[in-house]
Amino acid sequence: MRKINTVMNRAGKLVAIIGLLLIANVSKAQFLMDMIDTSTNVGKGMFSMYQKYDALRFSGYIQPQFQLAESKGAASYAGGDFGARVNNRFMLRRGRFRIDYGRYNKEQMPTVLFAFQFDGTERGVFIRDFYGRIFENKWNVLSFTGGMFARPFGYEVNLSSSDRETPERGRMSQILMKTERDLGVMASFSPQRKDHPLYFLRVDAGLFNGQGLAGPSDFDSHKDFIGRVSVRPIKLNARDWTVSGGVSCLYGGMEQFTPVVYKIHAAANGKEVFVRDSAADNVGQIAPRHYYGADVQFRIPNGKGKGATAFRGEYIRGVQTATAMESETPGTIPMENNRTAPLYIRRFDGAYFYFLQHLGSDKHQVVLRYDWYDPNREVSGKEIGEAGRNLTRADIRYDTYGAGYVYYMNDHVKMILWYDMVVNESTDLEGYTSDLKDNIFTCRLQFRF
Structure with missing residues (x-):
């Protein structure tokens, strides 16, 4: 017994x-x-x-979806390129599982936080967040974070994929901040008490490897500085209209392992061309990655239980170092025919704008988004592909017009119907003389716990 x-x-x-x-x-x-x-x-x-x-909390979500492309083999930032003979597909876009462990003191102020997040799909299992954060409890305004976590730059990059009203972030965000996360350390000023006079303010500043999850490990000793100053939503009137926003800066780069670097200069005929610089002392120099951005969010409640009208916008410009055929930040040392590949330094800019409107209920929402990314703002159109200018597909500007409907079935399930119309500028490059057939329709269900 x-x-x-x-x-x-x-x-x-x-x-x-x-x-x-x-x-x-x-x-x-x-x-x-x-x-x-x-x-x-x-x-x-x-x-x-x-x-x-x-103190443990478990959360997660899965995003099964169906997509239909305008043509087979379409290149896409809506979940990756389609196969050469594929124009429709079922896929598990994300399958996230997250564990948080947090502790609070007797005054209910946070003291420590650990977070672990994994992403599992048909393509494999990958880490997303692995970090710890400690809080000082004398003034309750400072915290320090170390590990793998989202870069503190901009609004869209830090908006969770489970909360975002669109299937994907804009092209600019995906190219400049691929996988959003990076390894590093960060100090934050963010008052925890609501009666603090600076409760509305948040300041983040950190040092990061630079390549993030785009590469298996850091390939140089140079670190990126990323900083952001933002304000929480501030009420504008008695009807609870709110505005929030921030400014961001990334000041970094990558070591040049090759003496060959291409930079844009004006030629004798006045045309902007990529000029080859092969000086021996280029090796070991830092090729720049400098981004500067500003974002704003504006929200108007429609009434109790009727949702809201919202506007969002963000603009980023700066200098990007990449390769001849891509403008994404390299995750590894660029190679070409078993040799270090030349680097290309471009001045870029881009932006996105959202309009979000609930339809008489917080269960139904219409979303419109326009975004553009111009990887080389010093050239355009038929200049790209012109003989002697060394311009490639990586210099082409893209504008994307998106529209969709979101149905929030309950607190755990939502459906998104979304259509992206992608427009590239017409150039003299073979294959890019007119608009590509790369529009994408997405139907997604999200299950969240």
Whole structure:
């Protein structure tokens, strides 16, 4: 009988542990605790486990979707390029599972946070977030973060894919901040108490490797500085209209492992051309990656239970170092025929603009988005492809017009119907003399817990 009771007690504790670990909402956990009789062995075991693990929170989401492209083999920033003989596909765009562990002091101020997030799809399993954050508890205004986490630049980059109203971030965000995360350290000023006079303000500043998840490891000793100053939503009137925004800066670069660098200069005929610089002392120099951006968000409530009207915008410009055929930040040392490839330095700019409108209810929403990315703002149109100018497909500007409908079925499920019309400028390059057939329709379901 004693053995049976021991087995039953252990089984009860195991069930209790599993149940408590699956509870994400603390209030629900407290409700469950009120129903536990702590005078029993099982009850005492459950209470001790609750005290130990109540700081854990589990969350996640999956995004199965169907896509239809305008042509087979379409190149796309709506989830990756289509196969050479494919114009429609089912795919699991994201499958995220996240674990957070947080602790608070007696005044309910945060003291420490750990976060771990994985992404699993048919293409494999990858890490997304692996970081720790500590908070000072004298003034409750500072925190320090280390590990793999989102770069503190801009608004769209830091808006979670589970909360975003569009299937993907804009082309500019994906190219400049591929995978959004990077390894580094960051200090943040963000008052935790609502009565603090600077509660509305947040300042982040950090040092990062630079290539992020685009490469397996850091390939040079140079670090990127990223900083952002932002304000929380500020009420504009008694009807709860709010505005928020921020300014961002990335000042970094990558080491030049090759003496060959191409930069835009005006030729004798006045035309902008890529000029080859092959000086021996180029090796070891830092090729620039300098981004400067500003963003704003404006929200107008439509009434209780009727959602809101919102506007968002962000503009970024700067200098980008990449390769002849791509303007993405390299994740590894660029190679060409088993030799280090030449680097191309371009002046770019880009922006996005959102209009979001609920339709008489917070369950139905219409979204419009326009974004552009010009990887080389010093040339355009038929100049690209002209003999002797060394311009390639990486210099072509793209404008994307997107429209969609979002249906929030409940707190855990939403559906997105979205259409992207992608327009590239017409050039003299073979294959890019007219607009490509690369428009994409996406139908997505998101399940979230």
